[in-house]
Amino acid sequence: MSQEPGLMPYLILGAMLFVCGLACLLTKRNAVGVLMGVELILNAANLNFLAFARYDARFALEGQIFALFVIVLAAAEAAIALAIFLNFYNNHTTIDVDSADDLKG
Amino acid sequence: MSLSTILFTLLASVVGFSAIAVVLTQNIVRACVWLLFTLGGLAGLYFLLGAEFVGATQLLIYVGGTMVLVVFGIMLTGSEAFGGLRVKPWERQLTIFVGAVLLVTLVNLLATSFGESAGRGPTRPPEALPTVSHLGTSLLGVREASPDTPNRTRLAYLLPFEIVSVHLLVVLIGAAYLARAKRRVTDTPTLSLTDQSPPRNLP
Numbered sequence: 001m002s003q004e005p006g007l008m009p010y011l012i013l014g015a016m017l018f019v020c021g022l023a024c025l026l027t028k029r030n031a032v033g034v035l036m037g038v039e040l041i042l043n044a045a046n047l048n049f050l051a052f053a054r055y056d057a058r059f060a061l062e063g064q065i066f067a068l069f070v071i072v073l074a075a076a077e078a079a080i081a082l083a084i085f086l087n088f089y090n091n092h093t094t095i096d097v098d099s100a101d102d103l104k105g
Numbered sequence: 106m107s108l109s110t111i112l113f114t115l116l117a118s119v120v121g122f123s124a125i126a127v128v129l130t131q132n133i134v135r136a137c138v139w140l141l142f143t144l145g146g147l148a149g150l151y152f153l154l155g156a157e158f159v160g161a162t163q164l165l166i167y168v169g170g171t172m173v174l175v176v177f178g179i180m181l182t183g184s185e186a187f188g189g190l191r192v193k194p195w196e197r198q199l200t201i202f203v204g205a206v207l208l209v210t211l212v213n214l215l216a217t218s219f220g221e222s223a224g225r226g227p228t229r230p231p232e233a234l235p236t237v238s239h240l241g242t243s244l245l246g247v248r249e250a251s252p253d254t255p256n257r258t259r260l261a262y263l264l265p266f267e268i269v270s271v272h273l274l275v276v277l278i279g280a281a282y283l284a285r286a287k288r289r290v291t292d293t294p295t296l297s298l299t300d301q302s303p304p305r306n307l308p
Contacts, residue, residue: 005113007219010154013117015211017143019204020124026200029190030133032178036140039171040124043147046159054154054234061235061243065262067151067159068240071166072269076276078171082178083283090287095182096190 010051017044031085031095035078042074112153120146131191137175144168155234 021040028034046067053063089095123142130136144167151160192200235243242248246263 004107004109008215009113009117010150011215011219012212013121013150015208015215016121017124018211019208020128022207023128023200023204024136026203027128027192027197028133028136029192032175032182033133033136035175035178036127036136039140039167040127040143043144043167046163047147047150050151050154050156050159053156060233061239061248064156064159064235064240065243067156068162069265069269071159071162072273075166075171076273078174079280080276080283082174083280085178086181086284089182093183 007051007055010047010055014044014047014051017041017047029096029098031088031097031100032082034097035081035085038081039074039078042070046070109153113150116146116149116153120150133179134176137172137179140175141168141172144172158237158240 018041021037021042021044024037024040025034026037028037049059049063049067049070051063052059053061053067085095088100092099120143123139123146126139127136127143130139144163148160148163148168151157151163243261244263244266246261248261
């Protein structure tokens, strides 16, 4: 069998994707940008699931099944989040998350 | 240097570069396009990891579905958002600091947790990976006894599959309810009755 990249490069790439998603979540003021950060974080988790599915025989099936569930739930989350953003835009005529302070005490 | 190492290096650099570009760009449409490259490269990595069905699902649902949804969201929420919203400089510096600290911590944690198994290759050959039929039957509740996990219950992922399907139905109804076109409350019915213009005489 040819030499393949080990487990560690995948995990480091997943950690980097997670940090990018977190930075995206923190620095975007556009609500759609925040949603993109969430997508990056979910994909980092998915990459870890699949890397462990490949490199650990005990998780060969579980990793792929969990990754599928994550993809499905992320699609559902994106649909609901964009519907909420649309409603927010209709009410406030902006998509800036800083203006979502109606419940501020 | 084997083919899979070269492919991994190529795909990982595409994914990493475009993920950083998603964070750094100020234009939300460009961020969307960079995210498209990230997700496409990740699908390639999933194929490289031997998870063909998950990679195809990633291409179909994420690249084909979710990103179209995000583009529609950008278009429907006005053009002021394309480049107008910026964070303050100290917030940006704080985010860079937090991100760098978190990245160093995570990599250290990974090195101490999985450092001894880092050089090891995959534990099973590619032909022993679960195929699409394994995934399908396990979603229907059937699990085959494998030598790796001999003492496990036969019941697989039927209940999560059902929960996810009901959840998708709820999400469909909820999204349609939330994003429906609302009638203006200022439109009173008397206005529409009295405002009827007389039929125009056609020549």
